[in-house]
Amino acid sequence: MDVSDLVIDGDTPGVAWRLPVFRFSGTVPAAPSVYIQAALHAGELPGTALAHFLLGALAEAEARGAIRGDITVVPHANPIGLAQSHFGEMQGRFDLGSRTNFNRDFPLVPLSGRDGLLENLGTFSAVERLKRHVLHTALGADLVLDLHCDDESLQYAYLHSVFWPGAADLAEALDMDAVFLSDGASTAFEEAVAHAFRMDAPHDGLPAGRLAVTVELRGLADVDRDTAKRDAAGLLRFLAMRGVVAAEAGSPHSFDGPVLPLDWVEMIRAPEAGTVLFHRRVGDRVKAGDGLATIIARPGFADGEVTLHAPQDGLVVTRVSRRYVRRNGDLMKIACAGPSARQRPPGTLED
Known part of the structure; x- marks a missing residue:
């Protein structure tokens, strides 16, 4: 295992950000290579806990000579957001300087433009340089997993439709409850990787042997040793199934959870x-x-309550943890068996 620091110079003198990058060299050139990152939204820590235990398992596999494909793991991909605190509360989703989401505005380039991501870095802000570095590293791999979490949530995934049903083994290995098929219309990290893979694919749009996926590891508070170790074991099993690690993968089972496009997700808002x-x-x-x-809405008044009802049958996948909501604020995501009547603009479900 090789550990190095990616250093991102700050936008003011005397400031620099460091994030450790763990690398394992594979022994089989034909085996798939993997990039795994966690906590791009800095406060979403289930993936960081998973990565901690996964790295221990990979170190043991390396000692046995069982690492077949190159593996890169970044346990916490956003030291900038990690350091942002406003009145004692971490602000890890949005950059306070630019007000942009840390998981938006990634450059959309083909694989042939990968090296260009690191050109003229001095002309970009620290956040933009961080995004370019992690995207550059990810585009050197065949399988790219971006580990996030929701607020209060089941375990689910976002991925472009071209990767399904090929990614059913990941959904099964991580015991996901649902899979959402994105439309490729955003600039989130996973979709920027998918964009590059698709640009490099044959005309049928199927990037053979490649995968880009956002894994939502339940909710913000679902961070504990047993859960993280179980998720790490599931991810290790996926790597074994894909031939990245020589380990017992067990008998694969079919994924039987809902798989639906984003237009079939009811966003319940206040x-x-x-x-x-x-x-x-x-x-x-x-x-x-x-x-x-x-x-x-109006405590103490007879007409002060507003009750919301399910627009159609479905599975409650997420809900917010805060108990005060602003007008039009998000409350729930419901996975349904048909499209929502509410028109959804292209791109992500939330900002």
């Missing part, structure tokens, strides 16, 4: 601001018309 009383938990299945949440 029509008014107020205190939220949820009627449903993540993992609940709902029928059209079921009560989802009540908002106490």
Whole structure:
């Protein structure tokens, strides 16, 4: 195992950011190579915990000579966001300087433009240089996994439709509850990688042997030793199934969770601001018309409550953890068996 620091100079004198990069050299040139990063949204830590235990397992595999393909792991991909604190609360999703999401505005380049990402770096801000470095590293791999989490959530994944059903082995190995098929219309990290892979693919758009996926490892508070070790074991099993690591993969099983395009995800938003009383938990299945949440918009008034109902049958995949919501604020994601009647602009479900 080789450990090196990626150094990102700050935008003011005397400031520099360091993030450790762990690399394992494979012994089989034809084996797939892998890039795994966690906590691009700095406060989303289930992936960092997973990476910690995965690195221990990979070190043991390396000692046995069982690393077949090159593996790169970045346990915490955003030291800039990690250091951002406002009134004692980490601000790890958005850069406070530019107000942009750390997982948006990645350059969209073909694989042939990979090296150009590191040209003229001095003309870019620290955040832009961080994005260019991690994207450059990822585009050197065949399999790219970006580990995130939601607020309160089941385990699910985002990936471009060209990678499905090829990625069913990952969904099964990590025991995912749902898979969302993106439309390739955003500049998130995983979609920037998918863009490069697709540009390099044959005309059928299927990048043979490649994968780019965002894994949502449940919710923000789902960080504990047993869960992280179980997720690390699942990811190690996936690497064994793909021939990256020589290990027992077990018998593969088919993934039987919902697989749906983003237009089939009902985004439940608040029509008014107020205190939220949820009627449903993540993992609940709902029928059209079921009560989802009540908002106490005007406490003490007879007409002060607003109740939201399920627009169609589905599975509650996420809900927010805060119990006060602004008007039009997100409350839930529901995976459904048909398209939402609400028009969705291309791109991501949330900012």
